[in-house]
Amino acid sequence: MAGKSAFGNLRKLPSGRWQARYTGPDLVTYRGPSTFTTKGDAQAWLSVERALISQQRWTSPLVRAAEAAKEVERRRASTFAIYAEQWIEGRVTTRGKALRPSTVAGYRNALDVHILPAFGTLPLDEINSAVVRHWRGQFAVRGNDSAGAKAYSVLKAILQTAEDDELITRNPCRLKGGGSTAKVRESVALSPVELAALVDAMPFHWQALTLVSGWCGLRIGEAAGLRVGDVDLTTGALHIRQTAQYVGHPARLVLGPPKSKRGIRIVHMPDHVTEALGTYLGTKAGTHPKDFVWTRGDGQPISRHTTLKAFQTATASIGRAGMVWHDLRHTANTLAADAGATQATLQARMGHADPKVSALYLHTSQARDQALAAALSRMADPGSGRRR
Structure with missing residues (x-):
């Protein structure tokens, strides 16, 4: 069965499917890319072709098919x-x-280890929320949620730039809390007595380093x-001007400025x-002003791994197994707050870029709160001379 529509021709095939064709502006007859299930589908195709002609946007379906293939x-x-590169x-x-x-190295590690194996070969617009959700969930299953949070944040940042570049219509990284992780441990703040015991438990060549970290709050890269x-x-001053870090795989030494402008300071x-x-410095023969204070066995600056074994042994010996080196910075912050440091002083001493970080120590110091409670108790004592 064949029939003529307002534009083009329709034909019902013996199979029951429909065929559509029309004569284009170039006087060439064109058929639909395939047969159609219903007459309405065939008419819809003809309507699209007619609209393109009316809008003077028509090109040969063969040309359009070739262009579409190139686009794919x-x-x-x-x-x-x-x-991503x-x-x-x-x-x-x-x-x-x-x-x-160090930031570039962190991005590089997240890409190479976690992101590219999952998404590297996919076109940008084939990465959807369901795929991202499943990928992010696997980190928790494997007990590596911290790495998952970091990798998710990098993936989200890359795809947000792709959205800004109009390469995708919407960033598929929309998981609430996908870039955060539950805190698995509380930071440890040693008392002065515990810190002294830790120093005694460390090998001599790391004792001064432990003291500087625990009382002055230097980050390991700054030390x-x-x-x-x-x-x-x-x-009695330390001039913090640079950091030393090992980044990349294999690790390479990178010297650079502190974490923020406030990190350049005198402590x-x-x-x-x-x-x-x-x-300690008196035991180092022939030191030069440009020599590093603490070095590895090969003469290069230390890293957090250099003291790891000794630190783990020493912390276990004082009943603080599980501590990490950064807890010494937390200790220094807390001790300074207990000693009466103002928020501004604490921010300057520790090199905090965000004053809110310094404020946390002023608000959460237990020793300071206990001292306040004791003072309030004295005020409440009838014999303390309080007003009635």
Whole structure:
């Protein structure tokens, strides 16, 4: 059965399916890309073709098919892996400055280990929320949720840039809390007595380092980057000017500025820390101002792994197994708050970029709260001279 529509021709085939055709502006007859299940489907195809002609946007269906095939090929060639490499190469800070080497290394590790194996070969627009949700959930199943949170944050940032570049219509990373992880441990703050016991339990060549970290709050990268010329034993001052970190695989030493502008600072040591550091430096023969204060066996700056075994043994010996080196910075913050440091002083001493971080120690110091409770108790004592 054949019939003529307002535009083109329709024909019902013996199979029951419908065929559509029309004569184009170039006087060539064109058939539908395939037969149609219903007459309405065939008419709909003809309506689209007629609309293209009316709008003067018509081109040969053969040309359009070839262009569509090229677009599919182009899209499949533009994989997530290719875009991610461009993203990491062009990534800068919010102030338009180059990223710190450690930040780049963190992105690189997240991509190589976790993201590219899952999404690298996919075109950007084939990464959907369901796929991302399943991928993120696998980290919790494997007990590696912290790595999952970091990798998810990197994936989200890359795909947000892709959305901004109008390469995808919407970022599929929309999991609530996908970039965060439940805190698995509370930070440890040692008392002065516990800190002294820890120092005694450490090998001599790490005792001054433990004191500087536990009383002055230097980050391990800041302590690693400290040079002999940065130490003023006369005034008891440490000049924090740079950090030393090992980044990438294989690891390479990178010297750079502290974590933020506030990280460049002068930290004054308590007398007993100054004395211990002076004693330690006195054992280093022929030191030069540019020499690093603490080094590995090969003469290179230390890393958090350098002291790991000794630190684990020492913390276990004082009943604090499970501590990490960064807990010494937490200890220093808490001790400074207990000693009466203001928020501004604590922020300057610790190099906190965000004052809210310093405020946390002022609000949560248990020793300070206990002292306050004791003072309130004295006020409530009838014999304390309080007003009635």
